[in-house]
Amino acid sequence: MPLATPHYLIDENALDRNLAKVDRLRALSGAKCVFALKAFATWSTFAQIAPHMDGSTSSSLNEVKLGREKFGGETHAYSVAWSDDEIDEAIANADKVIFNSISQFERYAAKAAHLPVGIRVNPGISHSHFDLADPARPFSRLGERDPQRIESVMDRASGFMIHCNCENDSFESFSALLDQFEAKLGHFFERLDWVSFGGGLHFTGEGYALEALAARLKAFAERYQLQVYLEPGDAVVTQTTTLEVSVLDIVDNEKQIAIVDSAVEAHMLDLLVYRETAHVEPDAGPHRYVIAGKSCLAGDVFGEFDFPEALKVGDRISLLNAGGYTMVKKNWFNGVNMPAIAIRRKNGDVELVRSFDYADYVASLS
Numbered sequence: 001m002p003l004a005t006p007h008y009l010i011d012e013n014a015l016d017r018n019l020a021k022v023d024r025l026r027a028l029s030g031a032k033c034v035f036a037l038k039a040f041a042t043w044s045t046f047a048q049i050a051p052h053m054d055g056s057t058s059s060s061l062n063e064v065k066l067g068r069e070k071f072g073g074e075t076h077a078y079s080v081a082w083s084d085d086e087i088d089e090a091i092a093n094a095d096k097v098i099f100n101s102i103s104q105f106e107r108y109a110a111k112a113a114h115l116p117v118g119i120r121v122n123p124g125i126s127h128s129h130f131d132l133a134d135p136a137r138p139f140s141r142l143g144e145r146d147p148q149r150i151e152s153v154m155d156r157a158s159g160f161m162i163h164c165n166c167e168n169d170s171f172e173s174f175s176a177l178l179d180q181f182e183a184k185l186g187h188f189f190e191r192l193d194w195v196s197f198g199g200g201l202h203f204t205g206e207g208y209a210l211e212a213l214a215a216r217l218k219a220f221a222e223r224y225q226l227q228v229y230l231e232p233g234d235a236v237v238t239q240t241t242t243l244e245v246s247v248l249d250i251v252d253n254e255k256q257i258a259i260v261d262s263a264v265e266a267h268m269l270d271l272l273v274y275r276e277t278a279h280v281e282p283d284a285g286p287h288r289y290v291i292a293g294k295s296c297l298a299g300d301v302f303g304e305f306d307f308p309e310a311l312k313v314g315d316r317i318s319l320l321n322a323g324g325y326t327m328v329k330k331n332w333f334n335g336v337n338m339p340a341i342a343i344r345r346k347n348g349d350v351e352l353v354r355s356f357d358y359a360d361y362v363a364s365l366s
C-alpha cells in the first residue's frame, strides 16, 4: 500500500548525485565541506551524507549536539549569540568555535582556548536577492565589519567565517566577491590557519562551473597557506526531496483550485517568506489548477500548474525540491497533519522513517 500523504519523500539516488559533486569539489579544491544543519537536519539521512563531508556546522547548541551525536567528523559550533547557559556545552561538543562578534569572542574565547576559535567577519558585500536574507543589509548584526576590532582578536583567532552568499548559482559572481574579500581582508588572511566561505554556493546545480570554483579555492588556499572550508546546506539536498500531497477537494472561483492535505506556511514556509512558488513536473497539459493548502490562510497557495489529466479527489501530487529549509521549519499551524518523513532507498523501496500524530501535536504545546 502506498504511504499516506502528506509526507516528505527523500530520494537516496538524487542525494548521491549531489554528494558525488561534493566529493568532486573537495577532491579538486582541497576545501573541506561541513554540512549546515540549519538547512536540513533529517538525521536518518546522515549515514549517507556524512561519508562525503568533513563534518557539520551549526547555528545553535541543539545543532552542535546533533552534529556531534549523529553526523560526526568535525563539529563546528557557530551561533549568532551564545548564552552563558549553553557556551560550556557548545564548546564541549565542538572541534572549532566561531563567534559572531568581538564582544562574544572576548566573553567566551578563553574557555575554548584548547580549540581553534574563529570570528565571523562581514565584508559588507554579498550575493543575495532578498534583503531578508542579506548578511550585508544595512545595520547587519551578522559578523564583525571593523578592521580595527578584527585586529584586536587576531592574536587568538585562527580563522574567519565569511557567509555572504544566498542561492548563488554563478561561479563568476562568487569569484568577483572573493576578489573583493581579498582586497579588503587579504592582510588578515595571511595570518590565518583557515577561512570558511559559508554556505549558499549552489555548486551542485546543473551547469555550475564546479571545476572553476575548485581551482579558485585551491589557488586561494595556496596563496594564503590556509585551509578553506565551505558550509553547504541547501546545495547538498537540492532536488532530492518532494512533498507528497493528495487532493482533498476541487473548488471553482474563476480558476480551478485543488485543495491538498498540506499547508504552505506549515510545510514549505520559505515559499511564503521568499514569495516563490512550488514546482511540479511535467507542469504541462491542458488542465490548469491552482494548488492550495488546507489552512485558513487566504494565501495558502503552492502555485498554479498545468496537468496532463483533469485532477480528481484522491489524486497524488509531488511538490518538487522540498528538502532544504522545509522539514527544519515545519510547524503545527492550524493543527494540519505534520507530513511524515520517508526515504526512497536506492533499490526503489520507500521506507517510512518517521510519522507524527495527534500526540505529537499535543506534546508541542501545553
Ligand SMILES: *Cc1c(COP(=O)(O)O)cnc(C)c1O
Pocket: 036, 038, 039, 163, 165, 166, 167, 198, 199, 200, 201, 231, 232, 233, 234, 235, 324
Ligand atoms: C545558512 C548558512 C549556511 C548554509 O547556507 P545554504 O544556503 O543552505 O548553503 C552556512 N553557513 C552559515 C553561516 C549560514 O548562515
